[in-house]
Amino acid sequence: MPITIDRAAAVVTRTGVLTDQTIQINGGRITAIRPADAAPRPADGTTVIDGRDRAVLAGWKNAHTHAAMTLLRGYGDDMLLQPWLQERIWPLEARLRPEDLYWGTRLAAIEMIRSGTVFANDMYFNLPEVWRAFEDSGMRAAVGLAMFDFHDAEQRRAIMEDVDRLLDRYAGSDGRVFATVAPHSIYTCSGELLQWAARRAEEAGVVFHIHMSETRQEVEDCETAHGMRPFHWLDSLGVLERVGARSVAAHGIWLDDTERRLVADAGMTVVHNPASNMKLASGVLDWAALRDAGVPMMLAPDGVASNNNLDMYDEMKLAALLQKVHTGDPTRLPAADALALAAGELSDAFATNGVGGHLAEGVPADVQIVSLAAPQMVPLHHLDSNLVYAANGSVVETVIVDGEIVMRDRQVADEAEVIRQARRCARELTTSA
Amino acid sequence: MPITIDRAAAVVTRTGVLTDQTIQINGGRITAIRPADAAPRPADGTTVIDGRDRAVLAGWKNAHTHAAMTLLRGYGDDMLLQPWLQERIWPLEARLRPEDLYWGTRLAAIEMIRSGTVFANDMYFNLPEVWRAFEDSGMRAAVGLAMFDFHDAEQRRAIMEDVDRLLDRYAGSDGRVFATVAPHSIYTCSGELLQWAARRAEEAGVVFHIHMSETRQEVEDCETAHGMRPFHWLDSLGVLERVGARSVAAHGIWLDDTERRLVADAGMTVVHNPASNMKLASGVLDWAALRDAGVPMMLAPDGVASNNNLDMYDEMKLAALLQKVHTGDPTRLPAADALALAAGELSDAFATNGVGGHLAEGVPADVQIVSLAAPQMVPLHHLDSNLVYAANGSVVETVIVDGEIVMRDRQVADEAEVIRQARRCARELTTSA
Incomplete structure (x- = not known):
């Protein structure tokens, strides 16, 4: 299913940070990173993610x-x-x-x-x-x-x-x-x-x-x-x-x-x-x-x-x-x-296994979308600096792996069940000790 | 307004972690920390916060x-x-x-x-x-x-x-x-x-x-x-x-x-x-x-x-x-x-200014309530260790200062307006540079 990240405020690429971009993802790959005004309309059936006030970077x-x-x-x-x-x-x-x-x-x-x-x-x-x-x-x-x-x-x-x-x-x-x-x-x-x-x-x-x-x-x-x-x-x-x-x-x-x-x-x-x-x-x-x-x-x-x-x-x-x-x-x-x-x-x-390093057209779509409105990301003098020195993992809203959404707006499938089972396993491990 | 934190899974005190406690707050102070089953019913008009699967600790x-x-x-x-x-x-x-x-x-x-x-x-x-x-x-x-x-x-x-x-x-x-x-x-x-x-x-x-x-x-x-x-x-x-x-x-x-x-x-x-x-x-x-x-x-x-x-x-x-x-x-x-x-x-x-160090009956009610269901807090072998080595600020759900709630379920009053104004100020500061 194709995905469009619409009007991303910032996109981190190997050569620098691009602003106001629309990113298209299809078949597991990034198919386009274009200035938002120049991007084609998403096809029917595309999942559209709002990129405004957000940064898109390699996972x-x-x-x-x-x-x-x-x-x-x-x-x-x-x-x-x-x-x-x-x-x-x-x-x-x-x-x-x-x-x-x-x-x-x-x-x-x-x-x-x-x-x-x-x-x-x-x-x-x-x-x-x-x-x-x-x-x-x-x-x-x-x-x-x-x-x-x-x-x-x-x-x-x-x-x-x-x-x-x-x-x-x-x-x-x-x-x-x-x-x-x-x-x-x-x-x-x-x-x-x-x-x-x-x-x-x-x-x-x-x-x-x-x-x-x-x-x-x-x-x-x-x-x-x-x-x-x-x-x-x-x-x-x-x-x-x-x-x-x-x-x-x-x-x-x-x-x-x-x-x-x-x-x-x-x-x-x-x-x-x-x-x-x-x-x-x-x-x-x-x-x-x-x-x-x-x-x-x-x-x-x-x-x-x-x-x-x-x-x-x-x-x-x-x-x-x-x-x-x-x-x-x-x-x-x-x-x-x-x-x-x-x-x-x-x-x-890991390159031959499809593990890429950066965002570009044609590379595997392994992407994180980060909130720029989280208080510790404000203001935005330098994105690199905010990501490394001010952020923690809680600024990540949405994650895409191989062109598929694995977290959307901080919701991950099965989270409650995984936590329940992990707690049970940990308890059984230590009480049998 | 009185506050009750009901059935807190863990309460961190100077002498150790208490389990399944109900905490009562009134007039800016912690008035009671009691085993949940022994705690009196909250009075009418009390704000009741669910303490299950949560830890309560000094802010x-x-x-x-x-x-x-x-x-x-x-x-x-x-x-x-x-x-x-x-x-x-x-x-x-x-x-x-x-x-x-x-x-x-x-x-x-x-x-x-x-x-x-x-x-x-x-x-x-x-x-x-x-x-x-x-x-x-x-x-x-x-x-x-x-x-x-x-x-x-x-x-x-x-x-x-x-x-x-x-x-x-x-x-x-x-x-x-x-x-x-x-x-x-x-x-x-x-x-x-x-x-x-x-x-x-x-x-x-x-x-x-x-x-x-x-x-x-x-x-x-x-x-x-x-x-x-x-x-x-x-x-x-x-x-x-x-x-x-x-x-x-x-x-x-x-x-x-x-x-x-x-x-x-x-x-x-x-x-x-x-x-x-x-x-x-x-x-x-x-x-x-x-x-x-x-x-x-x-x-x-x-x-x-x-x-x-x-x-x-x-x-x-x-x-x-x-x-x-x-x-x-x-x-x-x-x-x-x-x-x-x-x-x-x-x-x-800062003791004479009401800044206390730990939770106890009678001390100023300056309290944070932390989720124990956040993935990085699971499992809970040792709360101290999870708080110091695994947590970050995003595990905090609710904060009480001087007996008043200043954040509830991660909502802080005026957050959007403060971010808007801080961004404007930062922009004006640097563009006038």
């Missing part, structure tokens, strides 16, 4: 998340990493039932849609349930089963079989939801498993998704075990060469210059997770050094257990503010760069 | 702001401090007309009310217009005329006359809006002016409000000029002794141990402004050292030109995350402490 791309962890929101906070994992997160994760994965992911999708996110790159358990939840949500999603073997051959064989089965079933999907290969990290995966994962990702033509260099400890342990830093270890295994630009490293905090060059040469995308990195005290990503090295970057909230929400507006503000205070330079990571990170403009990792 | 206290700067939101960002002030902020401030002050403050009040704030400690220009705007908003506010003399005797005499006139007119008000004496800072005020301000604050029985030790430069300049650090300079002038616990120092980043002891002994409140300190790269307040020294602390967003919103939920999250990443310790500034900062529980600076 956010959440490049690293564990969606179903919504059920663990606030279950453990303000703790040291190891007790947090061992006493709170892992025991609850061990009890996750298939329906928990489904409803937890549905809740995450609703939260993401309500804050303008159109795509999530997920890594978690029970891929079929997560897949089904994202399909039912209407969002785009890349879903990967978190792989680890803890250097145990038996576990390795089992996870390889799981991933083989899932790739047979899911790889090659060209819908909104698609598969990735997602080894958890270099400290939970053996070299053999990492090599196997890279080969399988390459063969299946899917993205390789991994946590990298999140903590200083991880780097030190890698140097002790392998005599080299984490990205050099990945490189020595032949992983970077195989996965190239279709690969995503979450966190990427503790890189040295040689690693940044390696990552840039491979074209691997580093995902910045400012809230999670701050909350777990993991460290501060060096945005300017990564940018100067030519590393593609994206932005993400991580899972809610270490955030505790999925609002990409929060991540933009945190990213920009953290770089400034950490470097002592208030010009660091200006608003326009934060927007480009959140929109996914700086990475092509 | 936030914004302890340092420049409200009318909403008109400058996003006018200058991502800039070094001096060009930002000299090229963007000061030229526009020099053109502020009385109506700009009024409508800018009204817009700020709406934004604050919508994010659960019941009280603001303001420092800006044209106190009568600011006063009138806060009165019309229904909020509590402490308003002070920003004083400076740049060590010029003529300017000093003029500002003293202004402040004398204002105190004659406004001091002694026991309403929701009340006056302060607000010397801008030690680098814009001479020692004579600071001494005069402290004496006038003491005589008039009002709070003394000043920016202190926001930048490292300010400390170095003070050492060069006076041979001592800023709080010692204030002390040597006799200021701390006069103003004591009825004084508020905004920012308070660059204190050494001797200054923290001095501030604690005086009982002066330090206000943490995490967003502003990060955005301007001013530095990181040492929360644990201030707490250990016994310094009373509050929280605030500063003005929107350096934030760029007035949402105290954002400030709580920023405060907690910044302490963690800066110290490398994820247990630093836990959620409960962030809530106490935002609620104003740790300072008595």
